[in-house]
Each structure stands twice: as C-alpha cells, then as structure tokens.
Amino acid sequence: MEKDGNQQLRLAIQRLARRIRSNAADDDVPESQRSVLFTLDNHGRQSLSSLSEHECVTPPSMNRTVNTLVAAGLVTRATAEDDARRIELDLSDVGRAFVSETRRRRDAWFTKQLAALSAQERGILDAAVPVLKKLAEQ
Amino acid sequence: MEKDGNQQLRLAIQRLARRIRSNAADDDVPESQRSVLFTLDNHGRQSLSSLSEHECVTPPSMNRTVNTLVAAGLVTRATAEDDARRIELDLSDVGRAFVSETRRRRDAWFTKQLAALSAQERGILDAAVPVLKKLAEQ
DNA sequence: TATTGTTATACTCTATAACTATA
DNA sequence: TATAGTTATAGAGTATAACAATA
Numbered sequence: 001m002e003k004d005g006n007q008q009l010r011l012a013i014q015r016l017a018r019r020i021r022s023n024a025a026d027d028d029v030p031e032s033q034r035s036v037l038f039t040l041d042n043h044g045r046q047s048l049s050s051l052s053e054h055e056c057v058t059p060p061s062m063n064r065t066v067n068t069l070v071a072a073g074l075v076t077r078a079t080a081e082d083d084a085r086r087i088e089l090d091l092s093d094v095g096r097a098f099v100s101e102t103r104r105r106r107d108a109w110f111t112k113q114l115a116a117l118s119a120q121e122r123g124i125l126d127a128a129v130p131v132l133k134k135l136a137e138q
Numbered sequence: 139m140e141k142d143g144n145q146q147l148r149l150a151i152q153r154l155a156r157r158i159r160s161n162a163a164d165d166d167v168p169e170s171q172r173s174v175l176f177t178l179d180n181h182g183r184q185s186l187s188s189l190s191e192h193e194c195v196t197p198p199s200m201n202r203t204v205n206t207l208v209a210a211g212l213v214t215r216a217t218a219e220d221d222a223r224r225i226e227l228d229l230s231d232v233g234r235a236f237v238s239e240t241r242r243r244r245d246a247w248f249t250k251q252l253a254a255l256s257a258q259e260r261g262i263l264d265a266a267v268p269v270l271k272k273l274a275e276q
Numbered sequence: 277t278a279t280t281g282t283t284a285t286a287c288t289c290t291a292t293a294a295c296t297a298t299a
Numbered sequence: 300t301a302t303a304g305t306t307a308t309a310g311a312g313t314a315t316a317a318c319a320a321t322a
Contacts, residue, residue: 008267083299
C-alpha cells in the first residue's frame with residue numbers, strides 16, 4: 001500500500017461511519033442512551049457498574065442515564081437475587097423493539113446506498129469485509 | 139452481496155471508525171473544538187455563521203466554542219474588511235501545527251494496524267478504497 | 277428592515293465527593 | 300472494612316430568546 005493510501009482508507013472509513021450515523025440516527029433518543037440499549041442487547045442483563053465500565057462513564061453518570069431509560073419504559077431494573085447491593089438492568093420488550101427497529105433502519109439506508117454500486121464494486125467490498133473485521137478487532 | 143453481508147460490512151466500518159477515534163484522540167482538546175480546527179484547515183478562513191452551519195450548531199454555541207479556541211491561541215479572529223458585521227475566523231500557526239500533529243498521530247496508529255496484515259489483505263483493502271469513497275460521498 | 281454576531285439564561289450530560297445499604 | 304449504588308453539587312456544551320451593531 002502506498003504512502004498515503006493509508007490516509008485515504010482511514011478517511012473513507014471515518015466519513016462513511018459518520019454518514020451511517022447521521023443518516024440512520026433516531027434523534028428522539030440521544031446517543032448515550034441508545035448506546036446503553038445496544039450494549040444491553042449485545043451483552044445481556046448486567047449491573048450498573050459493569051454497564052458504566054463498558055460505556056466508559058462513571059457510575060453516577062450511568063445511574064442517571066439508566067433512570068431516564070427506566071422512566072421511558074425501555075429498560076427494567078431489579079435487585080439481584082444473590083446480592084441485594086447489586087441491581088440487574090435489562091431491556092424491556094419495548095426496549096428490545098426499539099433496538100430492532102433502529103438496526104432495521106440503519107440496514108435499510110445502507111442497503112440502499114449499496115444498491116447504487118455495480119456488481120463488481122460490491123464484489124470488491126465483499127472481499128474487504130473479513131479484512132476490515134480483522135482490522136477492527138486486532 | 140448476500141442478505142446480511144450488508145450488515146457485516148456496516149458493522150465492520152462502524153467498529154473500525156470507533157477504534158480509530160478512541161486510539162488516536164487527543165483528550166486535551168474536546169471533540170467539538172477539534173472538529174472546528176479541522177473544518178478551518180479543510181475549508182479555510184470563514185465567518186462565525188458559516189462555521190456554525192457547517193458544524194450543525196447554533197451561532198451562540200459556536201461563538202462560545204470559538205471564544206475558547208481564540209483564548210487558547212489556536213484560532214484568530216478579525217473583523218471582515220468588506221463588512222464590519224462579519225468576523226473572519228482562521229487557524230493560528232499553533233492551531234495549524236495542532237491539526238498536523240493530530241493527523242500524524244492518527245495515521246501512525248492506523249499504519250501500525252495495517253502493518254499486521256498480509257500483502258494480499260492490504261491489496262484487497264487498496265482495491266476497496268475507491269468504492270468506500272464513492273459510498274461515503276454518493 | 278434584514279443580517280451578523282453577542283449576551284442572558286436554562287437544560288442535558290458528564291464528573292467528583294459524600295452518603296446509604298449490604299456483604 | 301469493602302463494595303454497589305445513590306444523592307449533591309459543579310463544570311462543559313448546547314439551545315432559545317433578546318439585544319447591539321452594521322448594512
């Protein structure tokens with residue numbers, strides 16, 4: 001890869017990620033809350049402190065975010081059976097439906113963008129998927 | 139491209155963009171300010187209102203951000219010669235150096251990640267660059 | 277009268293410090 | 300005494316409304 005090919009690739013990825021976010025965001029739910037919903041969907045029921053660690057936010061801050069989500073009916077809160085200090089946070093049915101719907105909208109937008117490409121271009125992207133995944137996870 | 143290949147590609151891009159940001163961010167300068175510096179570097183000297191439009195922020199909000207940047211010596215402010223209502227905002231030399239340094243650090247991190255790939259994998263990514271760019275800009 | 281920027285004020289999200297309940 | 304969560308309070312960053320200066 002040539003000298004500034006790196007920069008071209010990095011810029012293209014950052015720009016595309018920005019477009020995905022701005023085109024598929026649901027402005028009614030702020031990013032901080034949406035991120036918690038997706039974390040609960042991806043990693044399941046968990047305590048306040050594990051959630052705050054995962055989101056790189058302090059417990060008091062996460063507490064407030066969670067309160068909002070519980071008040072909105074998107075998240076459920078329950079005391080843990082084995083340790084009365086801990087609370088178990090999880091998605092409610094409404095929260096789960098919200099996550100599915102958000103995901104569906106993102107995919108719909110992205111699929112529409114892909115449809116404008118040629119078969120050859122889509123083939124190039126298909127080949128790149130595993131490499132991008134490796135890059136994101138290594 | 140198969141059914142959920144779209145989703146795989148979208149997820150890989152979003153994850154990779156997140157990693158680029160978290161690994162190369164300069165925590166001393168908040169994202170809102172950094173974004174203004176990059177906009178001035180990319181699009182040159184401009185007024186408060188054009189800057190606020192570009193950043194999708196209200197003029198009072200941008201005014202505050204700009205005040206901070208001027209106080210920090212990263213941005214210069216001057217009354218426009220042809221219209222005394224307008225102000226011209228631009229990068230100072232220090233601001234320009236900051237932008238270069240940030241860019242250099244991002245590239246360094248990303249280049250290091252790419253170095254872990256095989257020649258074949260890098261070739262696949264090279265081929266994908268123009269397609270990703272098209273996707274980000276269409 | 278319209279436009280450009282600024283000030284006043286309030287709301288949201290985040291943080292640190294201090295507190296309560298449980299282990 | 301240590302841990303999980305909460306409350307109190309303060310600092311960014313943003314918004315709307317009202318204002319000042321200039322065109």
